[in-house]
Amino acid sequence: MATAKGKGATEATPKKAARKVRILVGKPGLDGHDRGAKIIARALRDAGVEVIYTGLHQTPEMIVSAAAQEDVDGIGLSILSGAHNYLFPRIMQLLREKKMGDVVLFGGGIIPDDDIPKLMKKGVDRVFTPGTAIQEIVDYVNERIQPRK
Amino acid sequence: MYDRKKLAGIATHRKMWHDETLAPSLGKSPPRLERFSTVSDEEIDLLYTPDPLSNFEYEEDLGYPGQYPYTRGVQPTMYRGRLWTMRQFAGFGSAEDTNSRFKFLLEQGQTGLSTAFHFPTLMGYDSDSPRARGEVGMCGVAIDSLKDMEILFDGIPLDKVTTSMTINGPAAMVFAMYLAVAEKQGVPFHKVGGTIQNDILKEYIAQHSWIFPPEPSMRIITDILAYCADNVPRWNTISISGYHIREAGSTAVQELAFTIADGIAYVQAGIDAGIPVDKFAPRLSYFFNAHMDFFEEIAKYRAARRMWARIMRERFHAKDENSWKLRFHTQTAGCTLTAQQPINNVVRVALQALAGVLGGTQSLHTNSMDETLALPTEQAVTVALRTQQIIAEESGVANTIDPLGGSFFLEQLTNGMEEKAMEYIRKIDEMGGMVAAIKQGYPQREVADAAFHFQRLVDAGKKRIVGLNAYQSQEETPIPLLKIDDRVEKQQVARTREVRRKRDVRKARACLAALKEGSITPNVNLMPLLVDAAREYVTLGEMCDTLRETMGVYTDPAMF
Numbered sequence: 065m066a067t068a069k070g071k072g073a074t075e076a077t078p079k080k081a082a083r084k085v086r087i088l089v090g091k092p093g094l095d096g097h098d099r100g101a102k103i104i105a106r107a108l109r110d111a112g113v114e115v116i117y118t119g120l121h122q123t124p125e126m127i128v129s130a131a132a133q134e135d136v137d138g139i140g141l142s143i144l145s146g147a148h149n150y151l152f153p154r155i156m157q158l159l160r161e162k163k164m165g166d167v168v169l170f171g172g173g174i175i176p177d178d179d180i181p182k183l184m185k186k187g188v189d190r191v192f193t194p195g196t197a198i199q200e201i202v203d204y205v206n207e208r209i210q211p212r213k
Numbered sequence: 214m215y216d217r218k219k220l221a222g223i224a225t226h227r228k229m230w231h232d233e234t235l236a237p238s239l240g241k242s243p244p245r246l247e248r249f250s251t252v253s254d255e256e257i258d259l260l261y262t263p264d265p266l267s268n269f270e271y272e273e274d275l276g277y278p279g280q281y282p283y284t285r286g287v288q289p290t291m292y293r294g295r296l297w298t299m300r301q302f303a304g305f306g307s308a309e310d311t312n313s314r315f316k317f318l319l320e321q322g323q324t325g326l327s328t329a330f331h332f333p334t335l336m337g338y339d340s341d342s343p344r345a346r347g348e349v350g351m352c353g354v355a356i357d358s359l360k361d362m363e364i365l366f367d368g369i370p371l372d373k374v375t376t377s378m379t380i381n382g383p384a385a386m387v388f389a390m391y392l393a394v395a396e397k398q399g400v401p402f403h404k405v406g407g408t409i410q411n412d413i414l415k416e417y418i419a420q421h422s423w424i425f426p427p428e429p430s431m432r433i434i435t436d437i438l439a440y441c442a443d444n445v446p447r448w449n450t451i452s453i454s455g456y457h458i459r460e461a462g463s464t465a466v467q468e469l470a471f472t473i474a475d476g477i478a479y480v481q482a483g484i485d486a487g488i489p490v491d492k493f494a495p496r497l498s499y500f501f502n503a504h505m506d507f508f509e510e511i512a513k514y515r516a517a518r519r520m521w522a523r524i525m526r527e528r529f530h531a532k533d534e535n536s537w538k539l540r541f542h543t544q545t546a547g548c549t550l551t552a553q554q555p556i557n558n559v560v561r562v563a564l565q566a567l568a569g570v571l572g573g574t575q576s577l578h579t580n581s582m583d584e585t586l587a588l589p590t591e592q593a594v595t596v597a598l599r600t601q602q603i604i605a606e607e608s609g610v611a612n613t614i615d616p617l618g619g620s621f622f623l624e625q626l627t628n629g630m631e632e633k634a635m636e637y638i639r640k641i642d643e644m645g646g647m648v649a650a651i652k653q654g655y656p657q658r659e660v661a662d663a664a665f666h667f668q669r670l671v672d673a674g675k676k677r678i679v680g681l682n683a684y685q686s687q688e689e690t691p692i693p694l695l696k697i698d699d700r701v702e703k704q705q706v707a708r709t710r711e712v713r714r715k716r717d718v719r720k721a722r723a724c725l726a727a728l729k730e731g732s733i734t735p736n737v738n739l740m741p742l743l744v745d746a747a748r749e750y751v752t753l754g755e756m757c758d759t760l761r762e763t764m765g766v767y768t769d770p771a772m773f
Binding site for chain 2: 193
């Protein structure tokens, strides 16, 4: 697992100042297409977010356990394998079981429009479709995700 | 080849044209863009003239089709003799689903098969592994055992149709199952033709469906090279693939350089394993991407042929002309297709396919317009196949060999491509070869940087993509999508369990024990052991698990 701190993250910060937003970028399942995940991870890091990238071939259990260990505020998943209808809900379920239901789950990849409302109903906060500009995702993270207390 | 005096004259006239004719008009029609560049962001000049080609020699740099250095094509007749093989990549759901798609495509005039396996198979897991949950049959066909392979090729004679199989980590296992099917059909191994991708180095760089670490993976590959040289001489043992490197975001030069560098690593490994180069090199083939920048792509294929010929002859001292020839399959670039206004993808694919054909490809896959959203429907894949047939039968581009040869622009692009790719290859050699470079994360980083750079250009509007950041339209264009039935997973899990129940358990266990023993014994070729295991319905997951124990597993370095 690679952790990259956002700009200035290593500088001494006053005790009470809010910490940086921490996002886990994950590749669940067996598909190896990580171009999108890596681009998003870099863009978020450049935008000052603390990014934890899981690397490939993660099971839902591995992702949720990494999210717990790293105490993240949000999880962004990239799925191109068609397994999104299993993987997103399974990760949401594990988050709830671990009392981490307030971690914001979002994602993207090759996800047909018809499946998006179903995923959102299961607790996924936002699904980005192919062709989304990186800035749109960075803006979404900045606006939607706050450091958890 | 050019008269130096005349070239100097052309250079002078070009300067005059620039100052006297062009310059005054620039005020009236200034350039549309600040900088013109290829899709890989290589700068493109305003005009190409013969004068920069002062060292260009027809016989040495181009030659004739079917002759060294094969810039103009590997066959003396090229498409006048035989068209390229139309080989649509297909695979989804169960073996039955994919078998009927294969038959459908053959009926539509496709001339070769190409198999897409689902991710659990690509990673060496059976469909009933917990790792396979949610993935069975989704992105390819589920193949767990010989039983599935028999169904996949039911009614398809393996001595008549060649099959390409996109499989890397478990290439040896899937190939063993294919051979076992051929045997059941009564086809002797020496008549079996086809291709396994078997390009593990590209997996570490880009595609990421690996099982074992680099060294044991290279051993399996040299086992395949040796086994095929003796037993399956018509088999293409490695399809050295730039396709996925490009899809991961590389430039055209990186695709070319890293792919050829992978090829160099395989040839070196074969030689180091004691196989004479001319015994295995003629059966290595290549697989390239056909991206959006028309001329850059054509130049890439021409440069690739010339580079490989020179490397095989000068670096590896191959004597057989067939060792010098770079034969390649092309697939249009999946990553260029847009989810916005998806019907436009038909046009993109046509242009990319045309580049592949003008570049002299031996085999072609055209993507379907719906592939940014799902696996292709029958209707979409038919349009994709028809695109190839229209290029072949109607456009006239297949009537002469290398029709763009001699174009000032194209020849300079080709030369530039070769120079820049050779520079990368020198760097990789200095690092100690491709395996060492991969361990340092070098090609991975180069590709990730290029991907990020391109995305920034798109986001800034400096590279325009119709429907995406130009000519957007609010109107939705719904197109039908292929849905994979949820029942596939249940049925596949049940079938694999039944296979394990019904087989001769003692024989299956003995095969796995022999495989394990073989894997830790030097100089044992694993292929015959895998073919034995396939015959006894040992599953793919069982074979891979056994070797995971002795060879270890590779894990993602998770760099971004």
